[in-house]
Amino acid sequence: MPISNLVRIPSTPPVILPLPSDTKPIQWSVMIPVYNGLAYLAQTLLSVLSQDFGPDLMQIEVVDDCSTEGDVAEIVEMVGKGRVGYYKQPVNVGNIRNFETCINRSRGEYIHILHGDDYVKPGFYNAITQLFIDFPEAGAACTDWRAVNDHGNFIWSNEPVGDERGILKNWHQRIAIRQYLEPPAKVVKRSVYEDLGSFYLVSCAEDWLMWNRIAAKYPVAYHPEVLAKYRNHEQNITSASFKNRKNFLDIYKTMLYNIAHLPEHLRAASEKASRKNFSFYFANLAHQQWHANHDKEEALIVAKDALTFQVNTYSVKQYLKLLFKIAIGYKSKTG
CATH class of the missing domain: 1.10.10 (Arc Repressor Mutant, subunit A)
Incomplete structure (x- = not known):
């Protein structure tokens, strides 16, 4: 069934199929979901392109959920100069289904879902690659991160994700209690998504829920350097969801799920x-x-x-x- 015909927030984890046998796998997929907020997209793309491993090792693709502001394809072409792929949904499907499309279109062993308003610092992809080499049992890996505003200025100080480089200790319980990790800082193996399925159940705390599902079954490796920046601004989903209580209801539902699975x-x-x-x-x-x-x-x-x-x-x-x-x-x- 075409993804455009499916419910926007699935009640069970959507299946992620293995790559077809005739598809050549590569090491990295940097998948960039976008819906409006295009003022930030060029910086996001440049932060990846400055660390590009080349097309034989790294897929870079923007997945556009039918943005209504500006021309996403034009920005991708102007900044990417043919290096960055572009896919537009046939209809707006919502953030959860757009992430699912990102995963399904990925060809890399390691998948980085980098939202179109966030960005990474130099050294991010090398640091994560080395983590997976040093800790092959890890199903996911992350660095530390900081929240920034529209202009990229530091907003608040968050607690470090871990104490030292390596497999995070007591991670399942810690991530069940609170959200330590924003999306730009985390990379997940494609095989893990194939095992667990895609995002589901909520649309505001979907990343927190996914981190818990991963932590329940796989070790997570950590690099203690701030190499990812999470953008907090008025247009993002989190900031827009307080008055209608969507943010609260999704966090509450996710909290109960997380605790029940400890x-x-x-x-x-x-x-x-x-x-x-x-x-x-x-x-x-x-x-x-x-x-x-x-x-x-x-x-x-x-x-x-x-x-x-x-x-x-x-x-x-x-x-x-x-x-x-x-x-x-x-x-x-x-x-």
Whole structure:
């Protein structure tokens, strides 16, 4: 069945078939899913092309989910100069199905799904290649990462993914509790996708869910250097999904899935820790959204979602503080 005829968010993992016997496999597939946000695409492409291993080793392809802003093909041709492939969906299929298309169109042993607004630093592909050589048992590999804004400026400091180079310790439990890893920092073997299937169930926390599915069955190797940049901006899916509660509902669903798939003796403590983490996150997010948008409804929705994760001293205090800010009309961005 054509992917355009399928439900946008599948309820079971879509099957990823092995490559046809007449397809020559290569080492790398850098698959770049795009839907609008084209102001960032040139930087994304250049960050890959500057590390290009050549067409015999590396596939580079943009997969366009029928963008409505600008001309994706023109940017690919202008920047890629014939080196970068381009595929356009026949209709808009949504981010989950577009990722599935990326995987199905890949020919590489290692698949990097690099979103069209993110980018990598020099040395990323060499570092990941060496990880897979040194730790062949790993089903996936990653580097550290940082979040940046529209202009590529650092936004916040995130906790390092691991302590040292090598196989991540206690990774299944750690990644079940919270999202340590954004997509540009991670590469997955095609054989793992063939084993587990593609993304499914949610569209906002789909990467976190996938990282847990991988961690439950495969070791993950880690390089402790910041070589990936995750773009946080108003047009991305995460930033657009607070008021309609899509972000909350998907995170909540993913949290429950992750905990349920841990060994039983780890579940209770891990769920408590995960609820606390997201309660703090949403409590702080409510204030950030209030200062950014001055939208009372949105801010209160997010603050109440924090309490749904867990009622604790911090989340209650932040909720009351938000009510006071709204009551007095306090809108300072630094408040």
